[in-house]
Amino acid sequence: xxSLNFRLCFPVLLCALTGSPSIALAGKVGFGSTTSVASRxxxxxxxxxxxxxxxxxxxxxxxxxxxxxxxLTDKSPLSATRSAETLLKNGAIGLVGFPTSHDALLAAxxxxxxxxxxFFAGAxxxxxxxKGPLVYSTGGSMDSLFDSLFIFLKRTFPQKRGLxxxxxxxxxxMNQEAxxxxxxxxxxxxxxxxxxxxxxxxxxxxxxDLAQVKAKTYDYLYLTLYPEDLPALLxxxxxxxxxxxxxSVSGADPSVLxxxxxxxxxxxxxxxxxxxxxxxxxxxxxxMLKQFKVKANPELGMGYDLGIVVGTILSRVSxxxxxxxxxxxxxxxxxxxxxxxxxxxKVCFPQGGGHIFQGAIFRRFEGKP
Amino acid sequence: MKAPKQKFQLLRQxxxxxxxxxxxxxxxxxxxxxxxTRATYKEALLKERAxxxxxxxxxxxxxxxxxxxxxxxxxxxxxxSHAKVFALSDLVVLPVADLPSKLKREEIVMPKPKGLxxxxxxxxxxxxxxHIEAAYVPYRSNLVLLVLSGVLFTFVIFLSSRYIRRxxxxxxxxxxxxxxxxxxxxEVNEADIKAEGEIREFTLSLMDxxxxxxxxxxxxxMVSVAKQVAHDIRSPLAALDMILDTLSQVPEQxxxxxxxxxxxxxxxxNNVLERSRRSTAILPDTAPRPGKVGTExxxxxxxxxxxxxxxxxxxxLMQDRPDAVLDIRIExxxxxxxxxxxxxxxxxxxxNLVNNSLEALEGKGRVEVRVKAGPGQTAKxxxxxxxxxxxxxxxxxxxxxxxxFNKEGGCGLGLSxxxxxxxxxxxxxxxxxxxxxxTQVDIYIPQVKPPRWFVPKIxxxxxxxxxxxxxxxxxxxxxxQRFNDAMKAAGAGIFLEHFSDTVSLHxxxxxxxxxxxxVLFLCDFEILGAPENGLQVIRSLALSHRAVLVTGRFDExxxxxxxxxLGIRLLPKGLGGCVPITILKRVAAAANHAEAGxxxxxxxx
Numbered sequence: 001x002x003s004l005n006f007r008l009c010f011p012v013l014l015c016a017l018t019g020s021p022s023i024a025l026a027g028k029v030g031f032g033s034t035t036s037v038a039s040r041x042x043x044x045x046x047x048x049x050x051x052x053x054x055x056x057x058x059x060x061x062x063x064x065x066x067x068x069x070x071x072l073t074d075k076s077p078l079s080a081t082r083s084a085e086t087l088l089k090n091g092a093i094g095l096v097g098f099p100t101s102h103d104a105l106l107a108a109x110x111x112x113x114x115x116x117x118x119f120f121a122g123a124x125x126x127x128x129x130x131k132g133p134l135v136y137s138t139g140g141s142m143d144s145l146f147d148s149l150f151i152f153l154k155r156t157f158p159q160k161r162g163l164x165x166x167x168x169x170x171x172x173x174m175n176q177e178a179x180x181x182x183x184x185x186x187x188x189x190x191x192x193x194x195x196x197x198x199x200x201x202x203x204x205x206x207x208x209d210l211a212q213v214k215a216k217t218y219d220y221l222y223l224t225l226y227p228e229d230l231p232a233l234l235x236x237x238x239x240x241x242x243x244x245x246x247x248s249v250s251g252a253d254p255s256v257l258x259x260x261x262x263x264x265x266x267x268x269x270x271x272x273x274x275x276x277x278x279x280x281x282x283x284x285x286x287x288m289l290k291q292f293k294v295k296a297n298p299e300l301g302m303g304y305d306l307g308i309v310v311g312t313i314l315s316r317v318s319x320x321x322x323x324x325x326x327x328x329x330x331x332x333x334x335x336x337x338x339x340x341x342x343x344x345x346k347v348c349f350p351q352g353g354g355h356i357f358q359g360a361i362f363r364r365f366e367g368k369p
Numbered sequence: 370m371k372a373p374k375q376k377f378q379l380l381r382q383x384x385x386x387x388x389x390x391x392x393x394x395x396x397x398x399x400x401x402x403x404x405x406t407r408a409t410y411k412e413a414l415l416k417e418r419a420x421x422x423x424x425x426x427x428x429x430x431x432x433x434x435x436x437x438x439x440x441x442x443x444x445x446x447x448x449x450s451h452a453k454v455f456a457l458s459d460l461v462v463l464p465v466a467d468l469p470s471k472l473k474r475e476e477i478v479m480p481k482p483k484g485l486x487x488x489x490x491x492x493x494x495x496x497x498x499x500h501i502e503a504a505y506v507p508y509r510s511n512l513v514l515l516v517l518s519g520v521l522f523t524f525v526i527f528l529s530s531r532y533i534r535r536x537x538x539x540x541x542x543x544x545x546x547x548x549x550x551x552x553x554x555x556e557v558n559e560a561d562i563k564a565e566g567e568i569r570e571f572t573l574s575l576m577d578x579x580x581x582x583x584x585x586x587x588x589x590x591m592v593s594v595a596k597q598v599a600h601d602i603r604s605p606l607a608a609l610d611m612i613l614d615t616l617s618q619v620p621e622q623x624x625x626x627x628x629x630x631x632x633x634x635x636x637x638x639n640n641v642l643e644r645s646r647r648s649t650a651i652l653p654d655t656a657p658r659p660g661k662v663g664t665e666x667x668x669x670x671x672x673x674x675x676x677x678x679x680x681x682x683x684x685x686l687m688q689d690r691p692d693a694v695l696d697i698r699i700e701x702x703x704x705x706x707x708x709x710x711x712x713x714x715x716x717x718x719x720x721n722l723v724n725n726s727l728e729a730l731e732g733k734g735r736v737e738v739r740v741k742a743g744p745g746q747t748a749k750x751x752x753x754x755x756x757x758x759x760x761x762x763x764x765x766x767x768x769x770x771x772x773x774f775n776k777e778g779g780c781g782l783g784l785s786x787x788x789x790x791x792x793x794x795x796x797x798x799x800x801x802x803x804x805x806x807x808t809q810v811d812i813y814i815p816q817v818k819p820p821r822w823f824v825p826k827i828x829x830x831x832x833x834x835x836x837x838x839x840x841x842x843x844x845x846x847x848x849x850q851r852f853n854d855a856m857k858a859a860g861a862g863i864f865l866e867h868f869s870d871t872v873s874l875h876x877x878x879x880x881x882x883x884x885x886x887x888v889l890f891l892c893d894f895e896i897l898g899a900p901e902n903g904l905q906v907i908r909s910l911a912l913s914h915r916a917v918l919v920t921g922r923f924d925e926x927x928x929x930x931x932x933x934x935l936g937i938r939l940l941p942k943g944l945g946g947c948v949p950i951t952i953l954k955r956v957a958a959a960a961n962h963a964e965a966g967x968x969x970x971x972x973x974x
Contacts, residue, residue, distance in 0.1 A: 036434075077434035105438040113488070127439055171438040 027321040029310060030087030031069040031097040032107060034079035037170065038100045039228045039256065043071060045299035046099040046121050052287055052300070053307020056338065057315055066314050066321060068092065077102075084110035093323040094118060096310050099302055100226070101125035101172040108135040117327045119309055122273075122302040122341075124249075125175045129354030134327070136349050138306045139341075140273055140358025142179045145249050148360035149271060150183070153192035153222070153247065156269070156362075160219035161193040162247075163212075165205070165233065168198050172250070173224040194222060203232040213242055220245040220266075227256045234260040245269070249360055261365060271360035273341035274301035280340040301340045305347075308338045380538050384530040388523060395519030402512050413505030414474055417496055421455050425479040429492040436462040436490050452494075456504075459495035464488045540564030544572050551579055599638040606635050620841060624895070625921040625942070626682050629716070636713035667794070669707045669820050670715070670924060672748045673699045674941040676740045678921075679716045681943070683723050692733040695723065700741040704947045705825045706748040708814040710794050712924055718787035722752040722810050725784065729756025729808060747796070747813040758804035767800065787812075822932050822939040824917055826949040827889070831861035834884050836877075838868045838906065839893040839919070845869075847945050848891060852952075859952035871899045871906055878910055888912070893942075894920035894928070904931060913937050919945060 031050060033043040047069060054063040070087050072079040080103035084095050088110065095118040098107040104123030108131040111118035115134065122139030129141060153162065164180060167173040177196060184191055195218070197209045203225075205213065212218070221244050223230060234257065237244075243264050249271035261268050275281055276296065284304055285296040294300070314321070316329035335348035347356040428451065435444040444462065452460040458475075466487035468478060475496040482491055540563060547557050562572050609631055616624060680697040687695055708715075719738070726736040736754045743749030759767065767784060788798045796814035819825065829835060829852075837848045845867045852865050868874040878885060890912045892903040901909070907916040913935045921942040922928055932939055940948060 076430050078430040081434075081437075102434075102438055106434065109437060113486070125438075168443040169435075169440065171440060174440055174442075 028066055028068045028092055029094045029096055029314065029321075029326070030084070030090075030092030031067055032080065032083040032087055032095060032103070033069070033071045033097050033099060034083055034103050035071075035073045035075060036077050036079050036100075037102040037172070037228070038226055040071075040073060042228070042299055043099065045297065046097070046303035046306075047071075048288075048292060048294070049284075049296075049300035049303025049305075050097065050121065050307040050310075051303070052284070052291060053304040053309075053338075054311040055291070055307075056287070056304075057308055057311025062314070063311070067310075069097070078106065079103075080106035081110055083107070088114045088116065092116070093321055094310075094326045096306060097121055099123065099299075099306075101128075101175060102170070104128055104137060105171060111135060116323050117330055119306055121306040124355070125171060126179065127175070131353055133351070133353045135353045137355045138309055138347075139302065139355060140360070141355035142175050143183075144355070144358055145271065145360050146176075146179050146183060148362075149222075149247070149249055150190075150192055152269070152271065152360075152362045153194070153220075154190070156247075157192065157220050157245070159193075161195065161217070162220045162222050163209075163218040164194050164196045164222040164224060166196060166198050166224050167203060167229060169201070169203075170225060170229060172226065173229075176224040176249075199233065203229060204236040205233065210236065210240055210242075213237075213244070214240055218244065220247060222246075223248040223250075226250045230257060231260070238263060247271070247362070268365040269362045270298075270365060271362045272298040272301075273358045273360055274298035275341075275343075275361045278340065278343070278345075280338065280342075280345045284340050296340075305339045305341050309336050309347075312336050377534055377538060380530060380534055383533075384526060387526045387530075391519055391522045391526065395515060395522075398515055399512060399519075402515060406506050406508070406512065409506045410502060411474075413501050414496065416505075417455075417501055418474075418477060421457065421494055421496065422477055422479065424451070424455060425477065425492055425494060429479040432462050432492055433490040455494075456497045456500040457494050458497040458500075459493065461493050462490055463493055465491055468493060536565065537568060540568045540572065544575065547572070547576060548579065551576075551583070595641045599641050602634065602638040606631055606638070623685075625678070626685055628922070629678055629682055633713050633716060636717070667709050667711055668924075669709055669817050670712050671704075671819075671823070671941055671944065672706050672708050672750060672814070673703050673740045673947060674923070674943050675710075675712060675715050676719060676738055676750055677943040679719050679723065680738050683720065683727075687727070690727070693727055693730050694735040695727070696735070696737045698737060698739045699944075699947050700739070701947070701949070702742045703740040703748070704944060704949065705819055705823070706740070706742055707817050707819045707823070708748050708794070708796075709817050710814065711790075714790050718790045719750065719752065719812075721784070721787050722812075726752055726754035726756060726808065726810075729754050729758075731757055742816075743811075743813045746816045748816050750812045750814075751809060752812075753807060753809040755807040758806050758808055759802040760804050764800065764802050820929075822923075822929055822937075824938045824940045824948060826951065827917070828951045828953055829855075829863050829889055830887075830953050831859070831955050832863060833887055833889065834864040834866060834881075835889045835891065836866045836868065836874070837891045838871070838874055838896065838903065839891075840869055840895070840897040840899070841893070842869070844893065844919070844942070844945065851946065851948075851950050855950040855952045859954065861952045861954050863952060871896060871901060874906065875910075885910070885912070888915055890916040891919050891940075892916055894918055894922055904928075904935070904937070907937055908935060 031047065033047060035043060051063065054067060058066065068087070070083045072083045076082070080098055084098070084107040087095060094116050095107055095111045095114075097120070098104045099121035101123045104120035105125055105127060107120065108118060108128055111134055112132050117134050118136065120128065120135075120137045120139075123137045124139050124142045124145055126142045128135055128137050164177070166177040177198075180194065180196065184194065197205065200206055204210075213221070223233075223246055225233075225248075227248070227250060238260060243266050245266040245268070247269040257268070274297070276285070281296060281301065284301065288294050288296050288300060296304075313326065313329045316332055317325050319325055330349075334351075335346060337346045339345050339347050341358060342356075343359075347358070349356055428447075432444055432448065435441075435447075448460045448462070451457070464487060465482045465485050468482055468491065469476065472478065473495075475498055477494045477496070479492045479494070482489075485491065543561075543563055547562065550557050557576070559573060559576075562569055562576075564572055609627075613624060613627055613631065616627075619627075677697055677699065680695060683695050687693055723736060723738065730736070734755050736752070739751045739753070741749055741751075784800075791798045791812055791814065794814055796812060799811045799813070800808070801811075802808035835848075835852065837845055839845060849865065849867070852863065856862050866877060868877065890907065890910070892907055894903040896903060896906075899906075903918055903920065907913055907918070910916075917938045917940050918932060919940045919942050920928070923939045923941045929939065
């Protein structure tokens, strides 16, 4: 793990301290990430997976020759924009990474304006599909995730009423609210019984909502936030001695929630496109153990799939690596194989930009035995 | 007086000056106010800008991000909340392209739009100018009040100007017209004066003053004549005075009448001058002092003597009216009554009243002057007649306003002057009349203490000698009669020696030296044919304390002073018939002598 941190930190420090790299990035793809909404470990896992995917398709030397990474840790909400602009300003011919909906939305605007091809790791926000033919996400859209979610909820909590908790300060969460509202607009018996509540500015339930939850009005909670944004809410629930099953589709590693989960009797269900039981996942696991001495996880899988896509495109470029050659190489074939977050290891990007088709697999994390 | 070229010129000038003063005052204040408030506002704006910019510095990236990633609801809530906290009138996130072309001082853009692409999102905030004004420049709105005050002052000036024009300026212009009319000799009535209040009073006072000035001008010539007459009369009077002293052959009574007449002529001349002077006087400080009328000084006089003198004078003048009788009756109690008056004034007053009574007689008739003590320490003199009398309605008018009744050529001054004089001495005049029966005028004047020189009574011891020196045989007869009466009354005798000249007197005195220590010497002042007067005789005989100077000139100040100096008593000659005389028997005389320290008591104090 030490070696992993070192590898990632070098380019990160370079950008963070100087504001602009001293070397020219001409002919390179810029990988960006920020800690605006997701944790630094999350970003590092994604990058590590990306590097693994790049190595798999290009080899280590070419990866180093064609990729430069930038991570801003200033916690500014506009870090993704600045990071993307910095990369482009220094000659990047494509933007990749930015593995949250928040960062992806910001970076997508920069890419669109700059006319460079961009791939964002696993961002599910539906608005990405509206950014044009140069913006793509290596994750499924919110619609496809919710299709999987509804099936899971109906099956796991039949005839039960759940409460979807939304944070109005989080784009990913708000996009889920919009999707949920849109999908439940018309009464449909096939849909789960889900109510919607927004968190306060302190990211907790209001007293009224808390009272309802405490009164066992709901049988489970659906959390639309990243695990990093949940501690305040979970503290509130723990203090109120509320112990309900919880469901999330953020796909992030819930290890930050371990201390809460340890005290819960109810299970925690985490939805993700990454299925460790697949063959591709097992290969990734072996590769990670061999190369980086770490076990694979959903975030690594997210980065890995991006690395496979970008590495495959770069491998197709015959001449000098430019914006156009990078685009052209992508357009030659929009389908890619060796993807771990796909049932059959293959994904195809739609025309006009947007997401790949991807469902979610829900893993159960047990609380107190 | 020329009319001003422009109507209300001064008023216009005054109003214009006031308006200019108000205008420039308000302008200066407004400008000062404006610049001060603007500077204060600018400073406050900078302060607020800095505060808001600091807050935006912390938030703008978040808001721009929210806008960009579609968190519109929460962005709207937070912008609203932030705008409320910082009192912003506007707070939005928008692309640079949508910014106003020119930013105002109150507008803030974060980050600075320079160098940003048109679609870059920025935070645009607009400070609430009203809030800043209210918080930092709360008195800015006072500028409006100031200007309104100026307008109000202007309005007040216009009203004042109108008021002054109507109530002050126009009346003054009318006043000018009044004086012009006066100058032109036209009469102006009070009704012609349109002014009101103080201006009217002022105008009327000026008119009155102007009228008096005009009258004075008219009187000036008359005064000049009066002065000339008064002056011219004085010279012949002085000559007559001088001649009078040489008229030793003329009986004393007649000389006294002449002297009195001369004195009154002199006083009349002085009064003419005084009245002339007063008639031209305008200012009140030239009015006569209380208690003084004419040129005479007020002094003590025996009322009986004054009355007797005027009656004597009148009796002489009545020789051509044998049908009219003028009598004087001096009652015993009236002998020692003194009053503070101006003697000639008193005589004139009584003379006027006597004249009125004489003129009221129709054919035969009688006028009586009676002197006696009045009620409440007053001396009373009554002038009564049995003439035609005065109707009641006329009498009432005469009592209050003076005037004359049924008197050809009468101007009414006699009664009114008499009343005025008597009033000035603290006395009063009462008048009663019955038509067809007669008229009576009573004068009451406060009594005063008799002077030291006055002889209240004569007391002589039995067997004493009384020397009488007088060139008038009738006086000797009077004294003879009086002492005879006294001796008869007392049942005791005295020796009465009569002398008509000083030679026989001196001889007698030389022969009767032993009697000199107990004699009473009644001596006249003016002795016809004698080289010395009575005063000199008394002094030469060393009889100052046993002598009484019996003279009609008792009221001459020089004579009185001399008698005072020598310790000689005075007896008005006209009152010789009135002075109380008592003969004391030896026992009583001794007792009196013991008290008085002398055997022969001639004069009681």
